[in-house]
Amino acid sequence: METLIHVDTHVVVWLWTNDLRRLRSMQPVLESEDLGYSPMVELELEYLFETGRARAPASVVLRGLSRAVGLVRSAALFGTIIDEAKRLDWTRDPFDRLIVGNAIVDGVELLTADRTILKHAVIARSK
Numbered sequence: 001m002e003t004l005i006h007v008d009t010h011v012v013v014w015l016w017t018n019d020l021r022r023l024r025s026m027q028p029v030l031e032s033e034d035l036g037y038s039p040m041v042e043l044e045l046e047y048l049f050e051t052g053r054a055r056a057p058a059s060v061v062l063r064g065l066s067r068a069v070g071l072v073r074s075a076a077l078f079g080t081i082i083d084e085a086k087r088l089d090w091t092r093d094p095f096d097r098l099i100v101g102n103a104i105v106d107g108v109e110l111l112t113a114d115r116t117i118l119k120h121a122v123i124a125r126s127k
Contacts, residue, residue, distance in 0.1 A: 005033040005125075006074070006103040008112035009044045009095065012037060013054065015069065016061045022113070025127040029111055035071045037062070038081070038102035042073070044095045076105045090120040100124070 007015070014022045015030075023030065045058035054061075065071040085094075085101030096114065100121045103110040110117065110124045117124045 003033055004036050004072075004106070004108050005029060006036050006038060006099070006106065006108050006110045007041070007071070008099060008110060008114060008117070009041045009048075010113060011111055012041055012045065012061065012065065012071070013048075015065055015071075016056070026111060029125070029127060030069070035065075035069055036074055036106070036108065037071060038074050038076075038099045039078075040081075040095055040098040040102060044099075074102050074106050076102055080105050088121075091116055 011023075011026065013019075042058045042062060045054060045061055048054035049057045062071065062073070081098055081101045083101075084104045085097040088097045088100055091097055096117060100110060100117060100123070103121075103123050108123070110121065111126070112118060112124050113126055114124075118126055
């Protein structure tokens with residue numbers, strides 16, 4: 001593997017569910033980069049589980065993907081992430097602000113299919 005790239009929450013879900021149709025265009029990146037995630041992805045996954053929109057708790061998903069693809073959690077300081085996220089006034093979604101802010105703090109790209117993030121965040125890529 002060469003460099004680290006963060007993955008957005010929906011990419012984690014697609015990896016977990018092995019959604020090959022959605023992952024197809026991202027496959028080259030997924031196979032060539034080390035994969036990381038923001039702790040906010042973990043919180044969003046747990047929220048999705050609690051609201052019935054996901055079938056497994058965050059801990060199960062992330063532990064499984066850690067073993068399967070080497071997914072690692074960012075260790076960036078939360079206060080630093082907040083400072084960066086406050087500058088991202090193009091979205092009202094707190095999960096997106098913190099996930100993008102975390103990638104910026106870590107100095108890595110964010111793999112996402114979110115059109116709003118792709119439009120506004122220079123660190124975002126879709127493939």
